[in-house]
Amino acid sequence: MYxxxxxxxxxxxxxxxxxxxxxxxxxxxxxxxSRFKSGEIYVHYEESIRNCDVFLLQSFSHPIxxxxxxxLVMIDAAKRASARTINIIVPYYGYARQERKSAPREPxxxxxxxxxxxxxxxxxxxxxxxxxPAIQGFFNIPVDHLTxxxxxxxxxxxxxxxxxxxxxPDAGRARTAEKLASRLGSPFxxxxxxxxxxxxxxxxxxxxxxxxxxxIIIEDLIDTGTTIVxxxxxxxxxxxxxxxxxxxxxxxxxxxxxxxDHAHIGEIVVTDSIALPDHPSTDRLRVLSVAPxxxxxxxxxxxxxxxxxxxxxxxx
Numbered sequence: 001m002y003x004x005x006x007x008x009x010x011x012x013x014x015x016x017x018x019x020x021x022x023x024x025x026x027x028x029x030x031x032x033x034s035r036f037k038s039g040e041i042y043v044h045y046e047e048s049i050r051n052c053d054v055f056l057l058q059s060f061s062h063p064i065x066x067x068x069x070x071x072l073v074m075i076d077a078a079k080r081a082s083a084r085t086i087n088i089i090v091p092y093y094g095y096a097r098q099e100r101k102s103a104p105r106e107p108x109x110x111x112x113x114x115x116x117x118x119x120x121x122x123x124x125x126x127x128x129x130x131x132x133p134a135i136q137g138f139f140n141i142p143v144d145h146l147t148x149x150x151x152x153x154x155x156x157x158x159x160x161x162x163x164x165x166x167x168x169p170d171a172g173r174a175r176t177a178e179k180l181a182s183r184l185g186s187p188f189x190x191x192x193x194x195x196x197x198x199x200x201x202x203x204x205x206x207x208x209x210x211x212x213x214x215x216i217i218i219e220d221l222i223d224t225g226t227t228i229v230x231x232x233x234x235x236x237x238x239x240x241x242x243x244x245x246x247x248x249x250x251x252x253x254x255x256x257x258x259x260x261d262h263a264h265i266g267e268i269v270v271t272d273s274i275a276l277p278d279h280p281s282t283d284r285l286r287v288l289s290v291a292p293x294x295x296x297x298x299x300x301x302x303x304x305x306x307x308x309x310x311x312x313x314x315x316x
Contacts, residue, residue: 004051004052004053004084005026005052005053005055005302006029006047006049006052006053006054006055007020007021007024007026007028007029007055007057007298008028008029008031008045008054008055008056008057008074009028009031009056009057009058010033010056010057010058010067010070010071010074011033011067011070012058012059012060012061012067012070012274012275013057013058013059013061013091013272013273013274013275014275015272015275016057016059016091016272016273016275016289016290016291016294017057019272019289019291020057020089020291020294020295020298022291023291023292023295023296024295024298024299029045029046029047029049029054030045030046030047031043031044031045031046031074032044032046033070033074041066041069041070041073042073043070043073043074043077044077045077045078045081048081049078049081049082049083050081050082050083051082051083051084052083052084053083053084053085053087053302054078054083054084054085054086054087055087055088055089055298056071056074056075056078056086056087056088056089057088057089057091057294058070058071058074058088058089058090059090059091059092059273059274059275060090060092060093060094060095061092061094061251061274061275062251062253064094064095067094068094068113071088071090071117072116072117072120075088075117075120075121075122076120076121078121079120079121085123085124086121086122086123086124087122087123087124087125087126087298087301088117088122088124088125088126089126089127089294089298090125090126090127091127091128091249091271091273091274091290091294092127092128092221092248092249092251092273092274093110093113093127093130093131093135094113095109095110095112095113096110096130096131096132096135097110097131098110099111099131099132099134099135099138100132110132110135110138111135111138114135114138114139115138117139118139118140118141122141123141123142124141124142124143124144124301125139125141125142125143125144126143126144126146126294126297126298126301127143127144127145127146128145128146128147128148128248128249128271128273128290129146129147129148129149129220129221129248129249130145130220131220131221132172133145144297144301144307146290146293146294146297146307146310147248147311148248148271148273148288148290148293149176149179149180149311150311150312151271151288151290151293152180152218152246152248152269152288153180153183153184155269155286155288156180156184156216156244156246156269157183157184161184161214161216161244162214162241163212163213163214163241164184164186164213164214164215164216165181165186165187165188165189165208165209165210165213165214165215165216165240166178166180166181166184166186166187166188166189166215166216166218167188167189167190167191167208167210167215167216167217167218167231167235167243168188168189168190168191168218169191169217169219169227169228169231170190170191170192171190171192173218173219173220174190176218176220177190177218180216180218183312184216186216187208187209187213188208189206189207189208189209189210189215190206190207190208191205191206191207191231191234192205192206192207206234206235206238210235210238210239210240211238211239211240212239212240212241213240213241214240214241214242214243214244214266215232215235215240215241215243215244216243216244216246217231217232217243217244217245217246218246218247219245219246219247219248220247220248220249221247221248221249221250221251222245222247222249222250222251222252222256222260222268222270223251223252223253223256224253224254224256224259225252225255225256225257225259225260226259228245228260228265229259229260229262231243232245232262232264232265233264236264242263242264242265242266243264243265243266244265244266244267244269245260245265245267245268245269246269246270247268247269247270248270248271248273249270249271249273249274250268250270250271250273250274250276250285250287251274252276257277257280257281257282257285258281258282260282260284261281261282261284265284266284267284267285267286268282268284268285268286269286269288270285270286270287270288271287271288271289271290272287272288272289272290272291273290293310296310297310
C-alpha cells in the first residue's frame, strides 16, 4: 500500500508512533538516534529512504530544546538521504505561547521555530491544537492543523455528566468552549484573568452561571497546573460542583500532577500527544489516543483528499 512511504519516530513519544504504525498497518522505520559524550545528537537511518515520502514524528515535550534539535537533525539526515518529501508530525508544537510580542524587545519564538523547521528541509507540518491557530501562517509550507475536540466530545458524551457547563479559562479559548458547549447541548461560561508573570494567573471575573453545575474546563494544554487549580477553586467559590478538566496536551511540568490531584477535580482528560508516565501520581487522569486521527491524516496526505473530512465541523 505504501511502497514509498516511511514512518520514523524521534525519542519524544515512541509509544504514539508505534500506535500510529499499527493503525496504518506498517512497520516503524529503523533509525538510530544517539548522543555523543558532549551531548551532540547523532542520527542514522538504517534503511534506504531515497525518493520516499518520509514522515517523522516528534513532539516538542520535555526537554523541549533536545527534542527540537533532534528533529532538526532527523530532517537534515533525511534531506541528505534524498527523501522525496519530509513530513513532520508534531502533535505538540512547543514555543507556541510566544506567538506575538506582548512587550518591547521580546522574541516571536513560534515564528522562529517555523523558520528553522522550514530551512532545515521540512516539506509539510502536521500538528494539533496550536495555542494560537494563526501560527499556521508562520509557515511557507503546507500545515495540517488537527484538533482533538471531536475525540474529547465523544468521551464526554459517553459520560452521564450532571448539569454540565463548559468553561473557557480565558478569552482565547472562548470559541472552542462555545463549540464544545454546542456539541454537548450545555451552556458555557468564561473566566477573565490577568497574568502578572509566566505560569501565573489571577482570576478576576467569571462570566456565566456555574452554580450547581459540573464545570467542564477546556484548554489546549496543561503546564504547571497552577492556573487550572485557581480556576477550579474560583468556580467552587461560586457554587459549582467538582470539575472535569480537558486539554489536548498534558505537559504536566514539575509537580503538576500532584497539584491536580485536587479534591474538587473529578477527572483530568488529555490525549497522548505527549508521552505520559506509565504510573501517574493520580488516578484522576484519563488519556485518549490521537493515533487513529494522525494515522488517518497520514493516509489522506499519501492518497490525496481533504483533511477536513476528519472532523465533524470542517470549520474547526
